[in-house]
Amino acid sequence: MYRNYLASLARQQAEMGNGDKLKVLLVLGSIRDGRQGIKVANFVRKQLENRNFEVTFYDLLEMNFPMVKQPVHFLGPERSGAPQILLDCEKQIRETDAFVIVSAEYNNSIPGSLKNFLDAFPDGAYGCKPSGVVCYSMGPYGGYCSSTALRTVLGVLSSPCVSRVFAIPLVQNEFDEDGNVLNEKLKSDLNPMLEQLEWMANAAKCHRQKVGLPTSSFMFQ
Numbered sequence: 001m002y003r004n005y006l007a008s009l010a011r012q013q014a015e016m017g018n019g020d021k022l023k024v025l026l027v028l029g030s031i032r033d034g035r036q037g038i039k040v041a042n043f044v045r046k047q048l049e050n051r052n053f054e055v056t057f058y059d060l061l062e063m064n065f066p067m068v069k070q071p072v073h074f075l076g077p078e079r080s081g082a083p084q085i086l087l088d089c090e091k092q093i094r095e096t097d098a099f100v101i102v103s104a105e106y107n108n109s110i111p112g113s114l115k116n117f118l119d120a121f122p123d124g125a126y127g128c129k130p131s132g133v134v135c136y137s138m139g140p141y142g143g144y145c146s147s148t149a150l151r152t153v154l155g156v157l158s159s160p161c162v163s164r165v166f167a168i169p170l171v172q173n174e175f176d177e178d179g180n181v182l183n184e185k186l187k188s189d190l191n192p193m194l195e196q197l198e199w200m201a202n203a204a205k206c207h208r209q210k211v212g213l214p215t216s217s218f219m220f221q
Protein backbone atom coordinates (compact mmCIF):
# COMPACT_ATOMS: atom_id res chain seq x y z
CA MET A 1 0.00 0.00 0.00
CA TYR A 2 2.80 2.42 0.98
CA ARG A 3 4.75 1.44 -2.18
CA ASN A 4 1.74 2.26 -4.40
CA TYR A 5 1.42 5.54 -2.59
CA LEU A 6 5.11 6.34 -3.27
CA ALA A 7 4.70 5.51 -6.96
CA SER A 8 1.74 7.87 -7.25
CA LEU A 9 3.72 10.64 -5.49
CA ALA A 10 6.62 10.17 -7.92
CA ARG A 11 4.17 10.40 -10.84
CA GLN A 12 2.67 13.63 -9.42
CA GLN A 13 6.13 15.15 -9.07
CA ALA A 14 7.31 14.05 -12.53
CA GLU A 15 4.20 15.60 -14.08
CA MET A 16 5.00 18.95 -12.46
CA GLY A 17 8.79 18.75 -12.55
CA ASN A 18 9.69 22.44 -11.97
CA GLY A 19 12.55 23.06 -9.58
CA ASP A 20 11.81 26.79 -9.21
CA LYS A 21 8.36 26.45 -7.75
CA LEU A 22 7.77 26.79 -4.04
CA LYS A 23 7.34 23.33 -2.57
CA VAL A 24 4.46 22.81 -0.20
CA LEU A 25 3.67 19.73 1.82
CA LEU A 26 -0.10 19.38 2.22
CA VAL A 27 -1.09 17.11 5.11
CA LEU A 28 -4.59 15.79 5.74
CA GLY A 29 -5.00 14.84 9.37
CA SER A 30 -8.26 12.89 9.44
CA ILE A 31 -8.14 9.16 8.75
CA ARG A 32 -11.73 8.49 9.83
CA ASP A 33 -14.11 6.30 7.80
CA GLY A 34 -16.37 8.64 5.83
CA ARG A 35 -14.18 11.66 6.57
CA GLN A 36 -15.17 15.04 5.17
CA GLY A 37 -11.52 16.05 5.16
CA ILE A 38 -10.63 14.39 1.85
CA LYS A 39 -12.91 16.80 -0.03
CA VAL A 40 -11.35 19.76 1.76
CA ALA A 41 -7.81 18.55 1.06
CA ASN A 42 -8.49 17.92 -2.64
CA PHE A 43 -10.00 21.38 -2.96
CA VAL A 44 -7.02 23.03 -1.21
CA ARG A 45 -4.60 21.03 -3.33
CA LYS A 46 -6.17 22.34 -6.52
CA GLN A 47 -6.00 25.93 -5.28
CA LEU A 48 -2.33 25.51 -4.32
CA GLU A 49 -1.54 24.13 -7.77
CA ASN A 50 -3.39 27.04 -9.37
CA ARG A 51 -1.08 29.37 -7.45
CA ASN A 52 1.88 27.52 -8.91
CA PHE A 53 3.01 25.70 -5.77
CA GLU A 54 4.59 22.28 -6.26
CA VAL A 55 2.35 20.19 -4.03
CA THR A 56 3.16 16.95 -2.27
CA PHE A 57 0.02 15.55 -0.69
CA TYR A 58 0.28 13.41 2.41
CA ASP A 59 -2.98 11.59 3.00
CA LEU A 60 -2.16 9.80 6.25
CA LEU A 61 -4.88 7.22 5.56
CA GLU A 62 -3.79 6.40 2.01
CA MET A 63 -0.14 6.18 2.98
CA ASN A 64 -0.99 3.99 5.94
CA PHE A 65 1.08 6.22 8.21
CA PRO A 66 1.90 4.10 11.29
CA MET A 67 1.38 4.77 14.97
CA VAL A 68 4.81 6.12 15.83
CA LYS A 69 6.40 4.40 18.80
CA GLN A 70 9.65 6.37 18.55
CA PRO A 71 10.07 9.79 16.91
CA VAL A 72 12.93 9.70 14.40
CA HIS A 73 15.08 12.13 16.39
CA PHE A 74 15.06 9.72 19.34
CA LEU A 75 16.81 7.18 17.14
CA GLY A 76 20.05 9.17 16.92
CA PRO A 77 21.64 10.98 13.98
CA GLU A 78 21.72 7.73 11.97
CA ARG A 79 18.00 7.16 12.61
CA SER A 80 18.89 3.56 13.50
CA GLY A 81 16.02 1.17 12.90
CA ALA A 82 13.58 3.84 11.73
CA PRO A 83 10.88 2.53 9.39
CA GLN A 84 11.40 3.61 5.77
CA ILE A 85 8.17 5.61 5.77
CA LEU A 86 9.48 7.83 8.58
CA LEU A 87 12.81 8.34 6.82
CA ASP A 88 11.02 9.31 3.59
CA CYS A 89 8.67 11.69 5.37
CA GLU A 90 11.52 13.34 7.27
CA LYS A 91 13.40 13.89 4.00
CA GLN A 92 10.31 15.43 2.42
CA ILE A 93 9.74 17.70 5.43
CA ARG A 94 13.34 18.91 5.23
CA GLU A 95 13.06 19.58 1.48
CA THR A 96 9.77 21.44 1.42
CA ASP A 97 9.42 25.23 1.61
CA ALA A 98 6.08 25.40 3.44
CA PHE A 99 3.34 23.32 5.01
CA VAL A 100 -0.43 23.39 4.72
CA ILE A 101 -2.22 21.37 7.34
CA VAL A 102 -5.86 20.39 6.87
CA SER A 103 -7.37 19.61 10.23
CA ALA A 104 -10.80 18.69 11.54
CA GLU A 105 -11.75 19.67 15.07
CA TYR A 106 -11.90 16.73 17.44
CA ASN A 107 -12.84 17.63 21.01
CA ASN A 108 -11.65 21.20 20.60
CA SER A 109 -8.28 20.04 19.31
CA ILE A 110 -6.71 18.17 16.39
CA PRO A 111 -7.17 14.49 15.45
CA GLY A 112 -4.76 12.13 17.19
CA SER A 113 -3.65 10.83 13.79
CA LEU A 114 -2.36 14.29 12.88
CA LYS A 115 -0.55 14.81 16.19
CA ASN A 116 1.00 11.36 15.78
CA PHE A 117 2.40 12.49 12.41
CA LEU A 118 3.63 15.93 13.50
CA ASP A 119 5.36 14.65 16.65
CA ALA A 120 7.34 12.05 14.72
CA PHE A 121 9.83 14.61 13.37
CA PRO A 122 12.20 17.12 14.97
CA ASP A 123 11.83 20.90 14.94
CA GLY A 124 15.10 21.00 12.98
CA ALA A 125 13.34 19.24 10.09
CA TYR A 126 10.48 21.74 10.01
CA GLY A 127 13.32 24.27 9.87
CA CYS A 128 11.69 27.72 10.35
CA LYS A 129 9.50 27.15 7.28
CA PRO A 130 6.01 28.63 7.50
CA SER A 131 2.73 26.78 7.74
CA GLY A 132 -0.85 27.59 6.92
CA VAL A 133 -3.87 26.03 8.58
CA VAL A 134 -7.12 24.92 6.99
CA CYS A 135 -9.68 23.80 9.56
CA TYR A 136 -13.26 22.66 9.28
CA SER A 137 -16.10 21.11 11.20
CA MET A 138 -19.70 20.05 10.73
CA GLY A 139 -20.69 22.73 13.24
CA PRO A 140 -20.97 26.50 12.84
CA TYR A 141 -17.50 27.49 14.08
CA GLY A 142 -15.37 25.95 11.35
CA GLY A 143 -13.20 23.93 13.71
CA TYR A 144 -11.45 27.07 14.85
CA CYS A 145 -10.34 25.54 18.17
CA SER A 146 -8.27 23.02 16.21
CA SER A 147 -6.43 25.87 14.51
CA THR A 148 -5.38 27.39 17.82
CA ALA A 149 -4.16 24.00 19.02
CA LEU A 150 -2.30 23.51 15.76
CA ARG A 151 -0.66 26.93 15.94
CA THR A 152 0.89 26.03 19.27
CA VAL A 153 2.21 22.68 18.06
CA LEU A 154 3.54 24.05 14.77
CA GLY A 155 5.14 27.00 16.55
CA VAL A 156 7.08 24.66 18.84
CA LEU A 157 8.05 22.63 15.78
CA SER A 158 9.65 25.73 14.28
CA SER A 159 7.02 26.13 11.59
CA PRO A 160 5.25 29.36 12.54
CA CYS A 161 1.70 29.72 11.23
CA VAL A 162 0.70 32.65 9.09
CA SER A 163 -1.90 34.83 10.77
CA ARG A 164 -4.79 34.09 8.41
CA VAL A 165 -6.55 30.76 8.89
CA PHE A 166 -8.99 29.27 6.40
CA ALA A 167 -11.90 27.86 8.42
CA ILE A 168 -14.86 26.02 6.87
CA PRO A 169 -18.02 25.78 9.00
CA LEU A 170 -20.75 23.26 8.07
CA VAL A 171 -18.28 21.48 5.83
CA GLN A 172 -20.88 18.83 4.92
CA ASN A 173 -22.74 21.50 2.89
CA GLU A 174 -19.79 22.84 0.91
CA PHE A 175 -19.01 20.00 -1.53
CA ASP A 176 -21.02 17.62 -3.69
CA GLU A 177 -20.56 13.83 -3.63
CA ASP A 178 -17.64 14.06 -6.06
CA GLY A 179 -15.90 16.71 -3.98
CA ASN A 180 -16.76 19.63 -6.28
CA VAL A 181 -17.07 22.88 -4.42
CA LEU A 182 -20.69 24.11 -4.27
CA ASN A 183 -19.91 27.64 -3.16
CA GLU A 184 -17.40 29.43 -5.39
CA LYS A 185 -16.72 31.93 -2.61
CA LEU A 186 -14.68 29.25 -0.86
CA LYS A 187 -11.94 29.86 -3.44
CA SER A 188 -11.56 33.56 -2.68
CA ASP A 189 -11.86 32.91 1.07
CA LEU A 190 -8.77 30.71 0.90
CA ASN A 191 -6.65 33.38 -0.80
CA PRO A 192 -5.51 35.51 2.18
CA MET A 193 -3.95 32.52 3.92
CA LEU A 194 -2.26 31.34 0.71
CA GLU A 195 -1.00 34.83 -0.07
CA GLN A 196 0.64 35.10 3.34
CA LEU A 197 2.05 31.60 3.07
CA GLU A 198 3.60 32.32 -0.31
CA TRP A 199 5.18 35.54 0.96
CA MET A 200 6.59 33.92 4.09
CA ALA A 201 7.81 30.83 2.25
CA ASN A 202 9.62 32.97 -0.32
CA ALA A 203 11.19 35.11 2.39
CA ALA A 204 12.33 32.07 4.39
CA LYS A 205 13.67 30.35 1.26
CA CYS A 206 15.74 33.39 0.24
CA HIS A 207 17.18 33.73 3.73
CA ARG A 208 17.90 30.00 3.98
CA GLN A 209 19.77 30.17 0.70
CA LYS A 210 21.84 33.11 1.98
CA VAL A 211 22.67 32.08 5.54
CA GLY A 212 21.41 28.50 6.05
CA LEU A 213 19.40 27.40 9.08
CA PRO A 214 19.94 28.46 12.72
CA THR A 215 20.91 24.87 13.43
CA SER A 216 22.19 25.30 16.97
CA SER A 217 18.88 26.85 18.05
CA PHE A 218 16.77 23.75 17.44
CA MET A 219 15.78 21.45 20.29
CA PHE A 220 16.23 18.38 18.10
CA GLN A 221 17.98 17.76 14.81
Ligand SMILES: Cc1cc2nc3c(=O)[nH]c(=O)nc-3n(C[C@H](O)[C@H](O)[C@H](O)COP(=O)(O)O)c2cc1C
Residues within 6 Å of the ligand: 030, 031, 032, 034, 035, 036, 037, 038, 104, 105, 106, 107, 108, 109, 136, 137, 138, 139, 140, 141, 143, 171
Ligand atom coordinates in the same frame (compact mmCIF):
# COMPACT_ATOMS: atom_id res chain seq x y z
C1 LIG B 1 -13.90 12.34 17.81
C2 LIG B 1 -14.61 13.56 17.26
C3 LIG B 1 -14.65 14.72 18.01
C4 LIG B 1 -15.29 15.86 17.50
N1 LIG B 1 -15.23 17.02 18.20
C5 LIG B 1 -15.72 18.16 17.66
C6 LIG B 1 -15.55 19.41 18.31
O1 LIG B 1 -14.95 19.51 19.35
N2 LIG B 1 -16.07 20.52 17.73
C7 LIG B 1 -16.72 20.46 16.52
O2 LIG B 1 -17.14 21.50 16.02
N3 LIG B 1 -16.91 19.29 15.89
C8 LIG B 1 -16.43 18.15 16.42
N4 LIG B 1 -16.57 16.94 15.76
C9 LIG B 1 -17.30 16.93 14.51
C10 LIG B 1 -16.33 17.09 13.35
O3 LIG B 1 -16.02 18.43 13.14
C11 LIG B 1 -16.92 16.53 12.07
O4 LIG B 1 -17.31 15.18 12.30
C12 LIG B 1 -15.93 16.55 10.93
O5 LIG B 1 -16.56 16.06 9.78
C13 LIG B 1 -14.70 15.69 11.25
O6 LIG B 1 -13.79 15.68 10.19
P1 LIG B 1 -13.59 14.36 9.30
O7 LIG B 1 -14.97 14.01 8.78
O8 LIG B 1 -12.68 14.76 8.20
O9 LIG B 1 -13.02 13.33 10.21
C14 LIG B 1 -15.94 15.80 16.25
C15 LIG B 1 -15.91 14.60 15.52
C16 LIG B 1 -15.25 13.51 16.00
C17 LIG B 1 -15.18 12.25 15.16
